[in-house]
Amino acid sequence: MAHRLSTCTFCGVGCGIYLETAGNRITGAYPSMSHPTNAGRICVRGWHVHEVASAPDRLLQPLIKRQGRFEQASWPEALDFIAEKLRQIRHQHGPDALAFLCSPRCSNEESYLLQKLARAVLGTNNVDHGTGVYTHNSIHVLRDMLGVPATTSSVADLARSQVIVVDHVDLARQLPTIGGAVLRAKLAGATLIVIDTRRHRVAESADLFLQLKPGTDVALYGAMAKVIVDRGLMNLPFIKAHCRDFEPFLAAVQEYDLMAAAAECGVPAEQIEAAALAYARARAAAWLYSTGIESRSAEGIRQIVNLALLTGNVGRQGAGLFALTEHNNLQGVCDMGMLPDFLPGYRPVTDRAARAQLEMLWGARLPEQPGRNARAVLADCAAGRLRGLWLCRYDPVSTAVFADAAQALQQVDLVVVQHLFMTGTARYAHVVLPCTAFGEEQVTFTSTERRIQLARQVIEPPPGPWPAWLQLTRMASALGVDWGYSSSAEVMEEIGRAVPFYSGASHENLDRDYGRQWPCTTDKPLGTRYLFEDGLPERGFKFVPVARPAPASQPADYPLSLIFGHSLYYWHHNVLIQHSETLKREYRILLLDYPNGFVEINAQDAARLGIRDGERIRLQAASGDAVTYARVTPEARMGTVFVPYFVREVEQQILGATGNGTHPVPVRVLRYTT
Ligand code: SF4
Known part of the structure; x- marks a missing residue:
């Protein structure tokens, strides 16, 4: 039996695991003891993450639907069929009649190539990932206020946090290894504050559980900021040196009132005050919120970032913001530019210089206008405005997010699905391309703490399926563009040129340790444990005032x-x-x-x-x-x-x-x- 280090590909924690193989089968998964994120622990999903490869109902051949029935096809036949249809649609309806959506589980290599195919080969910015509608607010707010749309800290550094705020995220169910890290930090003396409407398992262990009424989080954060300001607990040296727009924020904070917030949120004023004081007085405080399925308003996230800036809880070990990504590569697909308004590396599609740089690298003109997000794309499908849809491992029919996806897909002239299985969505496809599974290909994923990691190939795939990155490369060839990659490592080399903070993240470098946390650059190839560890930007952070929302009233007949x-x-x-x-x-x-x-x-x-x-x-x-x-x-x-x-x-x-x-x-x- 052999054991090789890999990465659990289920959730955004990205636990290190060893895959055990016997012959050409993966027979087990075991936690890595030395991995800095999970340190010998994995959850039930990690123990079984490998089983998907040996499922008996894997798709093994490309399928083309003819007269309502799927027929097996060769790879050249399937790719030529798609190329012909894509050309037709683009010729008749223009490039924006096409859209490309991926799952937040796609690897960095395949997400990068999917958006490159859309932008550089077919000429549209209609690219997004399945949870785009939920992460959008977090990406925009963090980029605007901190300059970096990602978690600033590391899971291992929760052990150094004096206060941990778990805000509207059920860690035990969504990201269990982080839930464990939080509880261990509490056992070691950290103060645990939970803000949520639900009394979940981590809330049971909280020192302070602020069980607020739904939709009142902005009032709660504003009241906390008011307490901190009134008690003079702001970190003024940090604010003066590193932040701008403090005065308008301060003016907006004056609108908030502790007693009014207590009544509105249904949380005792003493609890709100105690949470604010604990957070502000901590030597290092971490704030964890979800960017996943439980969507956060932009105002709520702005207030969270304002609180971190007000208390200087950014750029110190154990302090920071965790923008938690629930799916295993949600961070990576965003980094790779699977967003309708951002190119790889979060440069706006409207930024002429950014486009010019990628045009040089890709040898193609890029579209200038932002594309449509996933929800708008499916609405366009339903309305007959969109004629071709490419779905990489994404299954909107079976996921709960888009209720009308099946009906929408039936209005489209060409639906291409890349997947391992005949999913609910694949049934509506015109062409299905079978993918290799976890353990059958070498690709990378980026976890919720910015850790770019290899998922290594440990067995040979069955005859038939191709890695999704290879399918996209051959698709470009069928459309007349030779990208020339012969391995996923070569794709990653190019990602390093397209995304500055990945410039040092070659497969070879990632192979040396338990991945690297970005920024991982040629100058800093060992990566970055917490953001701004090399120095905080001079007035580089921005406060954004958030007006006190009008209290919502509950209709008497709907209590x-x-x-x-x-x-x-x-x-x-x-x-x-x-x-x-x-x-x-x-x-x-x-x-x-x-x-x-x-x-x-x-x-x-x-x-x-x-x-x-x-x-x-x-x-x-x-x-x-x-x-x-x-x-x-x-x-x-x-x-x-x-x-x-x-x-x-x-x-x-x-x-x-x-x-x-x-x-x-x-x-x-x-x-x-x-
Ligand atoms: S916490 Fe997430 S990454 Fe870790 S083993 Fe469980 S599912 Fe896998």
Whole structure:
């Protein structure tokens, strides 16, 4: 048996694992003891991450749909078929009738080449990733205020944080290894503050649990800033040396009021004050928030960054902001430019100098106008405005984010899907290109702490599937452009020229250690443990004033707030989960008790309404009704009804097919009667 170091490709933590092989099979995955992020620990998903490669229903041949039925095709036949259709669409409707979407699980190499194919070969900026609509706010705010759209700190440095704020992210379910690091830091003496509407597992261990009403986070952050300002706890030397626009921020903070925020958020004023004082007085404080499926408003993220700047919690070990990425390469696909408004390295598509630099590198003229995001692309498909859609490992039909994707795909002349399996989306494709699996190819992923890591090839793929990066390279050839890459390492060499902060991240360099955290440059090839460790920029950070929002009023006839969010059981849609018997069992466990889905309702609310656990209920909102089942739990805050994202029917029935549950919806709950 052989063991080779690799990277768990399930979530954004990017734990180091050893893959065990026997012959040409991966037989196990084991945690790396020395990996700086997970230090010998992995979660249940990591133990089974390799099983996908041996699934019996892998796609092994390209498929072309003819007269409604898929037929096997050779690679040249499939690529020529696609090339012909792409040329036709571009000729008849222009390049912006095409769009290219990827999964946040795509490797750096394939995301880079997908956006290069779109921009340099076909001439459109219609590129995005599946969770683009959620990460957009975080990318824009961090880039605007700090200059860098990423986590500033490292998971290992949580051990040096005196205060840790876990803000609207269920770490135990979403990013378990980070959840463990937070709890160990607390056991070692750190103060743990949790801000959330749900009482999740990490909240149970918090020193301060601010269980606020949904949609009131901006008021809470503003009140914390007011406390810090009123008590004179601002880090004035840091602000003076490194920040600008402090005065307008200070003026906006005066609008906030602790007692008013307490009433609005439903959190005792003493708790808000205690959280503010602990955060401001800490030697080093870390703030963790999710950029994932639980979308954050731009105002909320601005206030979080304002608080970090106000207290100087940036650019010090153990201090910082964690913009947590839930999918394994969400950070990487954004770094690679799979965004409609940013080129690789977050340079705007409207930046003439940035375009000129890439035009030199790629030998092609680039489009100047920002493209359409994933949600707009699917809306354009539904409206018949988009004629060709390329989906790299992305399965919008099966994920909860786009309720109307299946209907939208049926309006498109050409749908190309790259995937391992015949997914819900692939069924609507005109061409399906089978991909190699984890362990069958060498590619890189970038974790939530900016760690660029190799996922190594440890076995040979079965005959038939190609790595997605190779498919894209051959696609460019079929369209008459020779990119000339003979390995994924060569693609990474070019990424180093296109993305300045990856310039030192060759496969060879990444192979020497447990990856490298960017910026990883030719001048600093060992990477960067925390951002600004070599010096803080002179007045390089920016405060942004956030006006106090008007308090929301709850309509008397809809007294509860419906909120949509993450659940452990969300993952049962995932391809990996569906191809591992162990994970299927683990992640469907609640569905065994609630086979028709459920929404969560607080135990006291349920008692008041006379609703029993498991009982059928009716949710009524101004926009629609839904019938579902109640799961009575103390995790839900009083006054809220929590809908796990995978229960798509409730979201669709309440919000309509195109709605998305990013804001609380006033509802009433009734016992179901026929
Ligand atoms: S925490 Fe994430 S990266 Fe680590 S083993 Fe679990 S799924 Fe894999």
